[in-house]
Amino acid sequence: MLGNKAFKSTLFVGMLTLAGLTLSFQANAACDFVSTKDGSPLVIKAVDTDTPQAKEFLATCVNPYTKAYAKDAEAAKAGKKKFGYYSCTQCHGPNGGGQVGPSITDSTWQYSKHVTDKGIFETIAGGSNGGMFAWHNQLGNPENLATDDILKIVGWLRTQYNGGSEKPWLNETPKK
Numbered sequence: 001m002l003g004n005k006a007f008k009s010t011l012f013v014g015m016l017t018l019a020g021l022t023l024s025f026q027a028n029a030a031c032d033f034v035s036t037k038d039g040s041p042l043v044i045k046a047v048d049t050d051t052p053q054a055k056e057f058l059a060t061c062v063n064p065y066t067k068a069y070a071k072d073a074e075a076a077k078a079g080k081k082k083f084g085y086y087s088c089t090q091c092h093g094p095n096g097g098g099q100v101g102p103s104i105t106d107s108t109w110q111y112s113k114h115v116t117d118k119g120i121f122e123t124i125a126g127g128s129n130g131g132m133f134a135w136h137n138q139l140g141n142p143e144n145l146a147t148d149d150i151l152k153i154v155g156w157l158r159t160q161y162n163g164g165s166e167k168p169w170l171n172e173t174p175k176k
Helices: 003-029 051-058 066-073 071-087 119-128 145-160
Strands: none
Touching: 051 066, 051 145, 066 071, 066 145, 071 145, 119 145
16 A cells, blocks of 8 residues: 555655647647537537638637738728628628627627637637628538638628727637
8 A cells, every 4th residue: 555655655656647638639729619608529620622812710719811911901890891792791780880789999809719710710710609600611512611711701791899908819829
C-alpha cells in the first residue's frame, strides 16, 4: 500500500497528466464551430473549392478579410456586394444597421460571441433561434453561401461598426 506522501504524489501527477490532456484537447478543439441555436457542433470543413483565405480561417478562426478590409475600403466593397446579393439587406438594412432583423454593426450584440469573427460566422453559417436560417452551403442548401462569401460579408460588416472605439476582432490571433 502506498504511503501518504507517495499517494499524494501519484494523485498530483495523475491530475497534472489529466490537465495536460485537457489543455491539449482544448488547443486542438479551439477552431471547432458551435451552433448559435443550441451549442451543438457546427460541422464546416475545408473543401476543394475554398479559397486560401477560407482555408486559413477554417484552420485558425481568424478572418483574413477583417484586417484587410479595415485597411482598404475599396476591397471591403466585395463584402458589401455579397451582403446585398444574398439579400442580407432585407432583414439587416442596407448597411447592417437593422430593419426587421437586429443591427449587426453596433455594440449591442444579439449574442455575446459576436465579439469575435468566429462567433458571427457561426451565427451566419448555422442560423439562430431568432429567425435567421442557416446560410452556409454545407448545411443543407448547396446554393447558399460558401465559407469565403460569409467571411467577406463579416469583414465588410466590421468596417461598418459604429459601437465605440474597441474593435477586438482586429486583434484576434490564430488558434493552434
